[in-house]
Each structure stands twice: as C-alpha cells, then as structure tokens.
Amino acid sequence: MLILPSRRQFLTGLGAGAGLAAATGVYAFDVEPMHRLVVTSYAPALPNWDPGLRLRVAVLADFHVCEPFMPFDRVAEIVDATNALKPDLVLLLGDYPAGKIAWRKLPLDQFARMMEDLKAPLGTHAILGNHDWWDDKAVQKARRGPPAVKGLLEARGIPVMENQALRLTKDGRPFWIAGLADQQPFEDVWTSVSYADVPRTLAAVTDSAPVILMAHEPDIFMDVPDRVSLTLAGHTHGGQVRIFGRSPAIRKIYGHDYSYGHVVQDGRHMIVSGGFGMSRIPMRFGVPPEIVLLELGQPNPAIAGA
Incomplete structure (x- = not known):
C-alpha cells in the first residue's frame, strides 16, 4: 500500500x-x-631520481588574485603557510590574475612584491599560465608577449621560465628545474596556438641529473618523455567541483584523467595541483585550495604514510 x-x-x-x-x-x-587552505603532501618514488637527493618543494598554482575571491590578505596567508613548511624550493605554476570573475582587479606589482616574501634556500621559480596572457590586453592586441607580470616577478628576483631549464644543487647533488611556455596564450585561438616547446626545453639539460618540469596546463603530459622524473601542472583547479574522486567539469585527454592529483602513465609521473583560485564560476566544492608539498628522495615516513 x-x-x-x-x-x-x-x-x-x-x-x-x-x-x-x-x-x-x-x-x-x-x-x-x-x-580553507590545506597542505597536500606527496612522496612519490620517481624514475631517474637520485635516491640520495632529498628535496622539499612547495608548489603554488593559480592564485587568480582579485577582490573579493583572492584578496591580498589571503595571499599573505598562503605565503606564511608556505614559509612555515620550510621548503628547499618554491615553484609557481602560473595564472596570477583572476580574469573575468574579478569584481575588482588587484595590482600585480603588489602581488609580485608578496611573492618576494617566499623563503627557500634554492629560491622561488615561476612559469606563466594562460590567464597571465589573457588578462594582459596589450599582449592580446599585439599578438605577442611577454605579459607584464613576467617582468614584475623578475624584478623581484623570481625567474620566469619559458622553455628554459636551470641546474640547481642540493647537498652537492644536482638536479634540473625546467619550465614550459604557455600552451594557450591567446584567448580567442587557444585551441591552435601553443608556445610550449618540450624538445627545446629539454635540450638545455646537459647531464643525467633528475629533471622536474613545470607546465601550466597538464594536457602536454602526453608529449613529455620519460627523461623527466616529474611533471608539475596546475590550471584545472581540480575541476573546482570534485565529487567521489571525479571532476566532471574537466574533459579527459585521449581517455586520460589529468584533472587532479598524482597521475602515472607509462611509467611517467605528473602531479596536478588544485591550486588556490577560481575562474568562470567563483565556487569550489570537494577540492579546497591547496599548497602542494613534495618530499622527493628518501621519503619522510610521516608523509609517506599519510
């Protein structure tokens, strides 16, 4: 009944x-x-990694500074939280301005000054993302770069890498960080124009030391060779909405899910950060803003067991 x-x-x-x-x-x-602000820790066993090289890396992606969604006091909170982790190296993965969701845009020169407050013995190094290009109207009109934020960061002692590689040393053990130029620099033709050049970037690597590759958009992982120990990407914000471990707003790339987290494909490794900010819709659900903390080499048991 x-x-x-x-x-x-x-x-x-x-x-x-x-x-x-x-x-x-x-x-x-x-x-x-x-x-909310979380620290998401990874201690992956990587290919082509020197097991005696212990490296602690903080990865910061997709700030999208603006009011009210990413004001400067929030940026300061992220900087303080990053410094408290005592990283050896800080990597910035692009997308510093907010784009169209901003109620009020914030000056990027002040943002660059705040990035100068990040503390790491091996420095802070950056790449650019699509919104760094898209938000720079002069660059979009001229159809060429670089975006203004590149010079602002470099004026604060933060190298911005575009298809370049840099050899660093920790405790006498060398490694490389490499940074790709952006894959979607022009908003109106983003599907057909890319400045990222993997072969050119890796041609600058002159020995067998491990390579960490920074790429704003994770799509290019399909083209990254196994010479690279770890690829780092942002851009997706983890889909901004993540339910039951899935990000429905992010399309798969040739059947592969590059939306968020640790991706292993054909023995190659990529970690996609959920980042901090937002685009298109000012919401996040199931993927809180995060600092990615990498413990590379001999893993920290507290993190490896997390």
Missing part, C-alpha cells in the same frame, strides 16, 4: 532540503574557496 507523506512531513522535508541546499551553497561559494 502506498503511504503518502502528510502535509507537515512534506513541508518539513522541503524545508530540510532547502536548508541543505543553502548550506551547501554557502560552503561552496564562501567557506571552501575563501577560508
């Missing part, structure tokens, strides 16, 4: 559903994107 709910039960259920929807909305549009 079918028993229908009473009017009181129906209204109670309707009210509960509306309350849950409202609470979820507050969380997704305010709490998670603007107030």
Whole structure:
C-alpha cells in the first residue's frame, strides 16, 4: 500500500532540503574557496631520481588574485603557510590574475612584491599560465608577449621560465628545474596556438641529473618523455567541483584523467595541483585550495604514510 507523506512531513522535508541546499551553497561559494587552505603532501618514488637527493618543494598554482575571491590578505596567508613548511624550493605554476570573475582587479606589482616574501634556500621559480596572457590586453592586441607580470616577478628576483631549464644543487647533488611556455596564450585561438616547446626545453639539460618540469596546463603530459622524473601542472583547479574522486567539469585527454592529483602513465609521473583560485564560476566544492608539498628522495615516513 502506498503511504503518502502528510502535509507537515512534506513541508518539513522541503524545508530540510532547502536548508541543505543553502548550506551547501554557502560552503561552496564562501567557506571552501575563501577560508580553507590545506597542505597536500606527496612522496612519490620517481624514475631517474637520485635516491640520495632529498628535496622539499612547495608548489603554488593559480592564485587568480582579485577582490573579493583572492584578496591580498589571503595571499599573505598562503605565503606564511608556505614559509612555515620550510621548503628547499618554491615553484609557481602560473595564472596570477583572476580574469573575468574579478569584481575588482588587484595590482600585480603588489602581488609580485608578496611573492618576494617566499623563503627557500634554492629560491622561488615561476612559469606563466594562460590567464597571465589573457588578462594582459596589450599582449592580446599585439599578438605577442611577454605579459607584464613576467617582468614584475623578475624584478623581484623570481625567474620566469619559458622553455628554459636551470641546474640547481642540493647537498652537492644536482638536479634540473625546467619550465614550459604557455600552451594557450591567446584567448580567442587557444585551441591552435601553443608556445610550449618540450624538445627545446629539454635540450638545455646537459647531464643525467633528475629533471622536474613545470607546465601550466597538464594536457602536454602526453608529449613529455620519460627523461623527466616529474611533471608539475596546475590550471584545472581540480575541476573546482570534485565529487567521489571525479571532476566532471574537466574533459579527459585521449581517455586520460589529468584533472587532479598524482597521475602515472607509462611509467611517467605528473602531479596536478588544485591550486588556490577560481575562474568562470567563483565556487569550489570537494577540492579546497591547496599548497602542494613534495618530499622527493628518501621519503619522510610521516608523509609517506599519510
């Protein structure tokens, strides 16, 4: 026998559903994107890695500075949290301005000054993302770069790598960091123009030391050879909405899910950061803003067991 709910039960259920929807909305549009900050740790066993090279790397992606979604006090919080981790090296993966979701854009020269406050013995190194190009209207009009933020960061002692590689040493053991130019520099033709050049970038690597490759968009992982120990990417924001381990807003690349986290494909490794900011829709759900912390080499047991 079918028993229908009473009017009181129906209204109670309707009210509960509306309350849950409202609470979820507050969380997704305010709490998670603007107030949460997590450290996501990885201690992967990497190919072509010197096991005696222990390296602690903080990876920061997709700030998208603007008001009200990424104000400078939030940036300062991220800088302080990163410094507290005491990394050997800090890597910035691009997308510093916010783009179209910004209610008010913030000056990128002040953002660059705040990046100068990051502390790491091996320095802070950066690449550019698509929004660094798209948000620079002079660059879009001229159809050529570099975007202004590149010079602003470099004026603060932060190298911005575009198809370049740099050899560094930790405790007498060498390694390389390499940075690709952006794959989507022009907003209106982003599907057909890419400045990223993997062969040119790796041609600058002159010995067998391990290579960490920075690429803003993870799509290029298909073209990264196994000479590279680890590729780091951002861009996706983890899909901004992640449910049951899936990011429905991010398309697969030739059947591969590059939306978020540690990807292993044909023995090659990539870690995609969820980053900090947002684009298109100012919400995050199930993928809180994160600092990625890498413990490379002999793993830290506390992190390896996390």
